[in-house]
Amino acid sequence: MRKFSWRxxxxxxxxxxxxxxxxxxxxxxxxxxxxxxxxQKVSDRGIGIDSICKxxxxxxxxxxxxxxLHIFLNLKYTVGPSSRAINDTxxxxxxxxxxxxxxxxxxxxxxxxDSFLVNYSRDYRTFYGQVWAEEPNSxxxxxxxxxxxxxxxxxxxxxxxxxxxxxxxxxxxVDYTKAYSINMNDGRWLHLNDVFVPGYERDLxxxxxxxxxxxxxxxxxxxxxxxxxxxxxxxxxxxxxxxxSDAISFIYVNGEIADSSFGEITVTIPYSDxxxxxx
Numbered sequence: 001m002r003k004f005s006w007r008x009x010x011x012x013x014x015x016x017x018x019x020x021x022x023x024x025x026x027x028x029x030x031x032x033x034x035x036x037x038x039x040q041k042v043s044d045r046g047i048g049i050d051s052i053c054k055x056x057x058x059x060x061x062x063x064x065x066x067x068x069l070h071i072f073l074n075l076k077y078t079v080g081p082s083s084r085a086i087n088d089t090x091x092x093x094x095x096x097x098x099x100x101x102x103x104x105x106x107x108x109x110x111x112x113x114d115s116f117l118v119n120y121s122r123d124y125r126t127f128y129g130q131v132w133a134e135e136p137n138s139x140x141x142x143x144x145x146x147x148x149x150x151x152x153x154x155x156x157x158x159x160x161x162x163x164x165x166x167x168x169x170x171x172x173x174v175d176y177t178k179a180y181s182i183n184m185n186d187g188r189w190l191h192l193n194d195v196f197v198p199g200y201e202r203d204l205x206x207x208x209x210x211x212x213x214x215x216x217x218x219x220x221x222x223x224x225x226x227x228x229x230x231x232x233x234x235x236x237x238x239x240x241x242x243x244x245s246d247a248i249s250f251i252y253v254n255g256e257i258a259d260s261s262f263g264e265i266t267v268t269i270p271y272s273d274x275x276x277x278x279x
Contacts, residue, residue, distance in 0.1 A: 047080045047086075047184065048083075050078075051077070052073065052110060053073065054072070054073045054117070066141075069120075069143045070144040072147070076151045082184055085187025087108075090180055092112070094149065099119040139171065145165075146166040147164070155244065158182065160179070160180070164177055177240070195243065196274075199277075200277040203274065205235045205236065208267050211267045228262065238251065238252055248274070249267070
């Protein structure tokens with residue numbers, strides 16, 4: 001197989017370009033409408049927030065701009081009490097694939113990021129080197145990955161972690177959100193079974209349908225599939241959710257429960273409407 005040379009250029013930024021600040025602000029205003037805007041609960045526990053920002057370009061061949069892999073990371077992480085467990089949970093999830101899955105050793109956020117960059121670039125060169133060799137005039141070997149994150153307060157002892165992802169290959173781009181509700185006491189990522197009592201599914205699904213009908217002005221709940229929602233699957237609650245201060249928000253990524261023309265769909269249900277099934 002033809003051998004390709006490569007080089008990595010890394011720039012550490014202390015400030016984001018204005019466009020990133022603006023887009024991130026709009027995202028947070030929308031996504032955390034039902035959550036506390038300040039991290040008061042987090043700071044009250046002595047947990048601090050720091051970040052790693054990297055702007056990295058991996059060139060397939062020295063002296064040639066294309067094809068290349070561009071990675072922009074803005075990763076928030078915690079410092080202080082329980083931070084090791086919290087960071088292990090969130091960063092292993094956000095930096096996907098998890099190249100550290102074979103070890104249970106606790107690794108610092110900087111080590112996680114460095115390991116991810118090295119392994120991700122290796123996989124890029126291995127796979128897309130073949131793509132480029134077979135299609136030298138194609139743009140399909142040009143890949144970019146953009147991950148921007150934020151931390152906010154949630155319900156009780158819960159910390160909310162949101163990662164906004166953009167991955168582009170050639171002309172095709174996929175945008176999606178990863179949402180995590182983290183127990184600050186032990187760093188666990190909370191799932192539906194941790195939040196709801198056994199047998200919650202029917203009542204919760206009914207509330208999801210009700211909220212979707214209100215959002216999309218559907219006058220009959222039986223017609224939800226006719227409106228283009230949950231056409232090919234039964235109604236379900238996604239594990240991609242946020243336990244906000246007064247409501248739970250389920251985030252369905254683009255194309256998950258409806259045609260991609262709907263975009264990303266968020267269903268927010270006040271706790272008062274589901275108090276009978278909450279733990």
